[in-house]
Amino acid sequence: MLLHGPFGGSEGRKGAWKALVEAVEEGQVRSLGVSNYGIPHLDQLEQHIKELEAERGGKPGAGGVLSVGQWEVHPWCARPEIVEWCRKRGVVVEAYSPLARGTRFKDKGLKEVAKKYGKTPAQVLIRWSLQRGLVPLPKSNTKLRIKTNAGVFDFELDEEDVEGLESDEFKPTYWDPTVSSLEQMMP
Template identity: 60%
Template sequence: MDINTKFRMNSGYEIPLLGYGVYQTPADIAEDVVLHALRSGYRHVDSATAYRNEEPSAAGIKAFMKEKGVPRSEIFFTSKVPPKMINYEDASKCIDETLAKTGFDYIDLYLLHAPYGGRRGRLGAWKALVEAVAAGKVRSIGVSNYGVHHLEELEAWIKETEAKEGKGKGGILDVNQVELHPWLARPDIGEWCSERGVLLEAYSPLVRATRNEEGVLRKLGEKYGKTPAQVLLRWSLQKGFSPLPKSVTKSRIEENAAIYDFELSKEDMESLNTGEYAPCAWDPTVSMD
């Protein structure tokens, strides 16, 4: 495994496993930090309409492409339909706006940010993603913050739509992006996704730096000569997740990518099985709307 390691999604497209998250990255510095991340080896940027930094993030990508002569196909860019826009009309509009703001010919991955909007809203917004794939605007699609009951609802709709309209017409689920770390390992969602080849993207993989003093992280950090953040990211990769660490600090951007020269042993991976359910962010996976 190295920084270029990719996962082939159900769509057939590949995604670099290590992503660079830009939630809460101010728009006025996003271009600069995205450029720094790409110079440090990351090839995957996770943004969202709600983060209000799609445009400067794309500018960072374009600056890097120009600087290094790298084609667009070497960089993976994700955006999301905001939680308050989970319906057909708004989702369709949102995708067009991302294309306009970024100036990209296509978006690599588009997600529904949260399972809000009720059944009609969720399935309508999904239909908008499916149409965007057919129109060549988006390559791969998925969801975020979906619990197993939301995933089941979507899968049933995809099957019904395929039965009526033909194979592939209901869309292909590629990704579920959820909060994932040793204090929230979500085995139920993990099992559902891995049985279907759906990639789990791990957000808040550093637990927002709130657990760096935990004994188990300090111990493993000392053993491997790595920081708590690097141990957490290694755990995520070894679990088969796609971690999306965020940092606006250049030295940490580099630190978070320097995770390919060690491997946690089986016992050390097990020592991080806390069995806890302790989100550090919001948790729409449990929403019953």
């Protein structure tokens, strides 16, 4: 179960997290995560987890365990700081919109890499996510695209191509709540 965004202010986020921890204890939820949290929100959540653990008797894990985080991640929105924060703590990173909503399929570098491997731009972007240790969440309503998107386990990108695809440009395809203030109540 994911908290979708970092809104509601500090107490709202802490209360929502506590409710999820209780849902885990009741067997209604197996694991917890967040979506679209920036580093300040993640640091604050880490503090809330410690506070909840202390408030709930000091037992390790009583404040909940952050298992997964979900962000828009692709070569034009790689979020290295967030990925590194998660890796240091053993948090799985789910990459939503790993295909950049198809907005970059005509990118010259992406097209060259796709041609090199005989794959579609979508397959290359999914493979890029996998090789970076991310869990890509591509979306399609078309059966053929879904099937094609799954064809990513018969090749690997050279490390040079993985690194070469990543851009210094920061271009999310939609909104970016990771930059909202710690006290923002609504988007």
